[in-house]
Amino acid sequence: MTALTWSAAMIAPDEDFGGAPLLRKQFSLVEGHGAPTSAILRATSFGIYEATINGEPVGDDVLSPGWSSYEWRLRYRTYNVTALLQPTNVLGISLGNGWYRGNLGFNGNSAFYGTELAFFGQLNIEYADGFTQTISSDSTWEAGPSGITANDLYNGQSIDAGISGADWTEPGYDTSSWTGVHLVDFDYSRLAEPVSAPVVRNDVLQPASIHTSPSGKTLVDFGQNIVGWLRFTVQGEPGSVITLRHAEVLEDGELGTRPLRTALATDTITLSGDHDFFEPTKTFHGFRYVEVTGWPGDLTAESLEAVVVHTALERTGWFECSNPLVNKLHENVVWGLKGNFLDLPTDCPQRNERLGWTGDISVFTPTAAFLYDVKDFLQDWLLDVAVEQKAADGTVPFTVPDILKYEERPPYFPAPESAAIWGDAAVWVPWALWEAYADRSVLEQQYESMAAHARRVESLLSPTDLWDQGFQFxxxxxxxxxxxxxxxxxxxxxxVATACLYRTAGIMAQTASILGHADDAEHFTELADRVREAFNEHYVTAQGTILSDCTTVYALALAFEVLDDEKKRLFAGRRLAQLVAQNGYRVSTGFAGTPFITWALSEAGYVEDAYKLLLEEHCPSWLYPVTMGATTVWERWDSMLPDGTINPGEMTSFNHYALGAVADWLHKVVGGIRPLEPGYSKILFAPRPAPGIEWARTSLVTAHGTIRSEWRVFPDGDMELTVSVPEGTTAEVDLPTEARRVILPGHHTFKTPALHF
Incomplete structure (x- = not known):
């Protein structure tokens, strides 16, 4: 690919105009060369931008260029704008604070990357005779005010509809009151072509209901916790103000804003007296409910709509079963993914945080890679992991992009050092992508980062080869x-940490072998052997009891296969099942154990216990939030208490996907579709039914075609399984009462005698 030649400069308005300046460049097409055959605009910014040509958006994207590790990677977007050109044109840019200059994190700070908003753009127009005209951001552009009087991702957006109309995008507009721009120092090497698709408007929801709260407030319920904003057209008295406050839940019938912490999540529009269109595209909110104040006349379900915003992703995986609560749980996992896959994988989309926490995606990637094609999305984020890690001497930051390096650290994780699961994202995420898509380039791109993390942790081991020193989540x-x-x-x-390192070292040994790094493969195999030996010597008794004797340690030891003999493995399975039963099948694991506990139980032969754990409805459990009306996965099992009040803890998000990692087990154990080889070129159908679910159907779109599995257990206990195997693949079928067999492409049905539970 020929390298781009840049003539553009990074330009900033001479006046900030309330943090939402407009930039403008008028130009005419060159005569005598025929009609334009191609016009390609490449654009990026310090802050977020919206670009138009003659008032028409150049693309469907919003919140571009998104959030990357700006210090090293500033992504630009590419647009084909040939169809938008006229003899005389205006290239218009609207800027906002976004992640670059707006509030970020939980300490109330902003402007982590710089104090000036700026734009960088280059439009290359090719004509019929081969002539090229280039319009670049430079000192000849003009800057002026917009109707946006405030904009912030956390706090919201304010628009005064009487200040500025749309005619600033038209040729001949009077700019005599506008100012100029100045050049900003910029290193072209930071420019990066994005791997991931952009953030776009994905869906539109109408209000499910509108009602009055006990205090007399007007509340709009959209019936689903989403991420995005409202839009509408309204007419009212000039100067009157409509205020929109957003929240995920209600408490005592009123808007529950305490979980937002300091995020105001409030939009306002000052009316002009004409028909005003309102869409606050320089913010986003995580919400189900909106409190509307100042609406002129009657507010009806036809008055407004909610726009769902996230990265453009293609759905690939589906799951459905006979249990409606489990179906709702799965639907909540999907909505949680959509809400938090907004340009990068975030922990939550609503409060003053919204960071790319590495621990969450470390355990959720297998689930995400089944539900959607997330390879490009996560591969883009992994590039930021690598550059942040390189700048931190091999340490994987807790969040990527890492603003915490500029912050005063909370007392409960004071040291910027590697942490299990969180740091392991550098290894676990690319490996999960490899297993899902069999794209070798992911491993090649990330190998240095993967190996650096493993070596960094190796350097932190105690003399006993345990990872038992330093801070851990x-x-x-x-x-x-x-x-x-x-x-x-x-x-x-x-x-927990030593078990995670064993898994990481094993993955590294396999990755090095795949890529032909023989010396590394030998090194990481030896590291895995040392760590396993140390784990069993220091943490496991001869009988098999693991230090701290709780569900999480047995779940990780079994799921990561760190126990070194069959006797210990059998004991661990029995002990895990015993502990789960003693707890009444309520969840007793946190972020580390929860993604793996159902796997550990079913792989150890305790399928019924795994089902009972899944199907429990009392708190803490996966289904308790569903019984409480949840439409996304919560951060805490009891984010809302049984009496309808919000958990008093400071960390109380109602849209966190991490605990939804159980969906990977639903897809592959309950649904029964697993990859026998990366990318599903060879498939294993191994559904494991148990009481509580009478049937399940699962499908997955792969590069080879669509894989389907559907099973049903009849009242007499007989089971029927129907599968579809794409052309070009082979599969194996492993049923509870049948010998394992190989099958070829096509549709197959199997019946087994009665299952005994």
Whole structure:
């Protein structure tokens, strides 16, 4: 690919205009060369931008260029604008604070990357005779005010509809009151072509209901916790103001804003007296409910709509079963993914945080890669992981992009050091993508980052080869821990971290072997062997009891296959099932154990216990939030208490996808579709039914075609399985009462005799 030749400069308005300046360049097509055959605009900014030509948007994207590690990677977007050109044209840019200059994190700080908003753009127009005309951002552009009087991702957006109309995008517009621009120092090497698709408007929801709260407030319920904004056209008295406050839940019938912490999540529009169109595209909110104040006349379900915003992703996986609560749980997982896959994988989309926490995506990637084609989305984010990590001497930051390096660190994770699960994202995420898509380029691109993390952790081991020193998140948010101390858990941090390192070292050995790095493969195999030996020597008794003797440590030891003999494995399976039963099948694991506990139970032969754990409805459980009306996965099992009040803890999000990682087990164990080879070129159908679910159907779109599995258990206990195997693949079928067999492409049905539970 020929390298681009840049003539553009990074330009900033001479006046900030309330943090939402407009930039404008009028130009004419060159005569004598025939009609334009191609016009390609490449654009990026410090802040977020919206670009138009003659008032028409150049693309469907919003919130571009998104959030990347701006210090090293500033992504630009590419648009084909040939159809928008006229003899005389205006290239218009609307800027906003976005992630670059707006509030970020939980300490109330902003402007982490710079104090000036700026734009960088280059339009190359090719004519019929081969002539090229270039319109670049330079000192000849003009800057002026917009109708946006405030904009912030956390706090919201304010628009005065009487200040500025749309005619600024038209040729001949009077710019005598506008100012100029100046050049901003910029290193072209930071420019990066994005791997991921952009953020776009994905869906539109109408209000499910509109009602009056006990205090007399007008509340609009959209019936679904979403991420995006409202839009509408309205007419009212000039100067009157409509205020929109957003929240995920109600408490005592009123808007529940306390979980937002300091995020105001409030939009306002000052009316002009004409028909005003309102769409606040320089912010986003996580919400189900909106409190509307100042609406002129009657507010009806036809008055407004909610726009759902996230990265453009293609759906690939589906799951459905006989249990409606499980179906709703799965639907909530999907909505949680959509809400938090907004340009990067975030922890939550609503409060003053919205960061790319590495621990969440570390455990959720297998689920995400089944539900959607997320390869490009996560591969783009992994590039930021690599550059942040390189700048931190091999340490994977807790969040990527990493603004915490500029912040005063909270006392409960003071040291900027590697942490299990969170740091392991550098290895676990690309490996999950490899297993899902079999794209070798992911491993090649990330190999240096993967190996750097493993070597960094190796350097942190104690003389006993255990990872038992330094800060760890551990089994974060253990449901038995104090609500205000999420780092306190039953599971010993060293056990958790050392088990995770064993998994990481094993993955590294396999990755090095795949890529032909023989010396590294030998090194990481030896590291895995040392760590396994140390784990069993120091953490496991001869009988098989693991230090701290709780569900998480047995779940990780079994799921990661770190136990070194069959006797210990059998004991661990029995002990895990016993602990789960003793707890009444309520969840007793935090961030570390939860994604793996159903896997550990079913792989150890305790399928019924895994089902009972899944199907429990009392808190803490996966289905408790569903019974409480949840439409996304919560951060805490009890984010809302049984009496309808909000958990008093500071961390109380109602849209966190991490605990939804159980959907991977639903897809592959309940649904029964697993990859026997990366990318599903060879498939394993191994559904494991148990009481509580009478049938399940699962499908997955792969590069080879669509895989389908559907099973049903009849009242007499007989089971029927129907599968579809795409052309070009082979499969194996493993049923509970049948010998494993190989099958060829096509549709197949199998019947087995009665299952005994």
């Amino acid at each position: 551990g089994d974060w948010l253990d449901p038995d821990g104090p609500p205000d101390q999420p780092w306190i858990s039953k599971a010993d941090n060293g056990v």
